[in-house]
Amino acid sequence: MLTGLDIAGDTPLHRASARLKLILLFLAAVALFLVENPWALAAAAIIAAGLYASTGIARSEAFRRVRFVLFTVLLVAVANYVFHSLAEALAVLFRLGALVLLAAAVTATTTISAFMDEITRLLRPLERFGFVRAADVSLAVGLVLRFVPEILARYGDIREAHRARGLRVRPLGVLVPLIILTLKDADTIAMAIDARGFRRQ
Amino acid sequence: MSTRDLVLVALFAAIIVALGLVPPFTLGFIPVPITAQSLGVMLAGCILGARRGAAAVLLVLLLVAIGLPVLSGGRGGLAVFVGPTAGYLAGWVAGAFVTGLIAERLEREAQPELAQLLSFLTAAIVGGIGVVYLLGIAWLAHSSGKAFMEIAAASLIFIPGDLIKAFVAMLAGRAVLAGYPLLPART
Numbered sequence: 001m002l003t004g005l006d007i008a009g010d011t012p013l014h015r016a017s018a019r020l021k022l023i024l025l026f027l028a029a030v031a032l033f034l035v036e037n038p039w040a041l042a043a044a045a046i047i048a049a050g051l052y053a054s055t056g057i058a059r060s061e062a063f064r065r066v067r068f069v070l071f072t073v074l075l076v077a078v079a080n081y082v083f084h085s086l087a088e089a090l091a092v093l094f095r096l097g098a099l100v101l102l103a104a105a106v107t108a109t110t111t112i113s114a115f116m117d118e119i120t121r122l123l124r125p126l127e128r129f130g131f132v133r134a135a136d137v138s139l140a141v142g143l144v145l146r147f148v149p150e151i152l153a154r155y156g157d158i159r160e161a162h163r164a165r166g167l168r169v170r171p172l173g174v175l176v177p178l179i180i181l182t183l184k185d186a187d188t189i190a191m192a193i194d195a196r197g198f199r200r201q
Numbered sequence: 202m203s204t205r206d207l208v209l210v211a212l213f214a215a216i217i218v219a220l221g222l223v224p225p226f227t228l229g230f231i232p233v234p235i236t237a238q239s240l241g242v243m244l245a246g247c248i249l250g251a252r253r254g255a256a257a258v259l260l261v262l263l264l265v266a267i268g269l270p271v272l273s274g275g276r277g278g279l280a281v282f283v284g285p286t287a288g289y290l291a292g293w294v295a296g297a298f299v300t301g302l303i304a305e306r307l308e309r310e311a312q313p314e315l316a317q318l319l320s321f322l323t324a325a326i327v328g329g330i331g332v333v334y335l336l337g338i339a340w341l342a343h344s345s346g347k348a349f350m351e352i353a354a355a356s357l358i359f360i361p362g363d364l365i366k367a368f369v370a371m372l373a374g375r376a377v378l379a380g381y382p383l384l385p386a387r388t
Contacts, residue, residue, distance in 0.1 A: 002218075005268040005278045029283060033344075068276055069284035076285045076345040076352060083348040092346040099283040107268045107278030115267035136207055140260055141267075143211035144218060151219040171237075172369060176376040179248065182212050184381060189212075190205040199204060 002145055004112045005065065009056040013109040018118045021106045028102055032095045038087055041094035048101035055108045062104075069100050116141065139198065143189070151182055206253055209383065213249055213257035217241035218264070221273035238273045240366040242293045243329035246300025247321050247374030250385045255298035262290055285352075288340025292333035300328030301384075304374070308384055314375070321374040325367035330360065 013021070035041055052062060073096040081089035116138055123134040158177050162169045193199065202210075220237035245254035261271060270277035281287065307320035338356060342349035378384060 002269055002271070005270060025279065065276075065278065066280055068274065069280050069286075072285050076341075076348070079352050079355070080346045080348040083351045084346070088346045088348070092344075096283070096285060096344060100280045103279035103283045107280065110268065112267050112269065119263070119267070136202070137263070140207060140211040140214070141264065143208065144215045144260060144264060145269075147212060147215040148218050148222070151215055152222060155219065155223060172372055172376075175237075175369070175373050176380070179216060179244070179373065179377055180381045182216055183209060183248075183377075183383065186205055186208045186212055190203075190208045193208065194204050199207075 002148060005107050006111045007055055007057050007108045011054055011056060011109065013051065013055055013105060018110045018114040021110060022118065025102055025106050029099055032099055036091060038090035038094060041091055041098065045094040045098040048098040052101045052105040055105055057108050066100055066104050070097060073097055073100060136199070151178070154178060154181060209249060210253050210256045210260060213245055214260040217245065217257065217261050218271045221271060239363065240369055242297050243300055243325040243367060243370035244373060246297040246328050247304050247324060247370055248377050248383055249301065250305050251298045251301030254301040255294050258293045258297040262294065285341055285344050286337065289333055289337035291340070292336030295336055296328045296333040299332045300324045303327055305385055308378065317375050317378065318371055321371040322367060325370040329367055329370065330363045
């Protein structure tokens with residue numbers, strides 16, 4: 001259910017390191033906001049779409065992933081057209097469109113473990129000052145992935161319990177027991193983690 | 202952060218993710234379906250307090266960034282952080298923090314029920330709506346060209362739905378406080 005959005009493949013984007021892709025994405029974002037000319041931005045959007053297509057992602061899946069964000073981009077562009085000018089609308093449409101497609105291309109070609117490695121490396125300077133521990137972050141990510149299915153199953157159980165007693169299933173009636181039951185597990189899980197010495201404190 | 206805090210943060214992040222996966226619920230008297238994920242942001246502050254609540258929301262955004270489709274409707278990946286609504290996601294973290302800060306300062310165990318409810322409502326509205334919209338609209342203004350005043354005004358149509366969520370967060374926050382109190386007390 002909770003599988004990553006990366007697509008297996010061996011394209012140049014797949015082979016590039018996660019850090020390089022993130023830096024390039026950041027530079028592209030800065031550059032796109034400096035350009036005002038709609039035609040230059042349109043060229044950027046076409047290149048971004050080409051890059052996204054080059055990741056080998058199936059066309060329907062590629063569209064499904066970005067349609068919501070592109071829809072909000074379109075809304076913003078339409079508002080610019082109605083209240084200002086066509087040039088402004090096209091600039092916004094192509095600028096944000098290009099950025100969204102580039103970001104989607106990075107997501108499609110970078111595995112979750114590559115991202116986690118990069119995050120661990122980024123956190124190392126913070127770790128030195130004692131703000132956060134990189135190992136804790138990956139532990140927390142692992143815990144979330146482990147417990148989402150559990151919580152969904154519990155959600156189903158609580159709904160059935162309500163139905164079995166002839167109660168109407170109301171959001172609040174499900175939400176509160178779901179939260180309390182889930183958070184009550186925290187002590188046991190924390191003890192299990194400490195007993196295994198995962199955090200070495 | 203103690204191991205228990207770390208686990209609480211992770212479990213609450215998992216609850217927020219799960220809220221995005223269950224079908225949006227409708228409240229009897231209002232026909233518009235409500236996605237529960239932004240409710241989770243208010244709840245994180247109301248139930249875990251400022252630091253742990255903000256950490257739980259940050260953890261969800263981290264999962265989104267590394268390419269897990271955990272936002273409601275199966276959205277995810279870096280694309281949501283560069284779209285025009287990215288400011289609202291940043292606002293979630295700050296919003297959970299401010300919600301928690303207000304809840305921690307206003308809630309007292311000895312208070313009558315009504316005072317507790319009003320404290321949670323204030324926290325959810327100021328943090329979960331005020332702060333979230335502040336950051337959301339600021340990024341909209343930066344990213345959306347010249348029409349940002351109009352777009353900012355249009356985004357206000359979501360306020361009634363968010364007020365309902367603040368109301369639900371108030372009731373749930375108070376119920377969890379009564380059943381399994383976790384909110385750190387502050388004087």
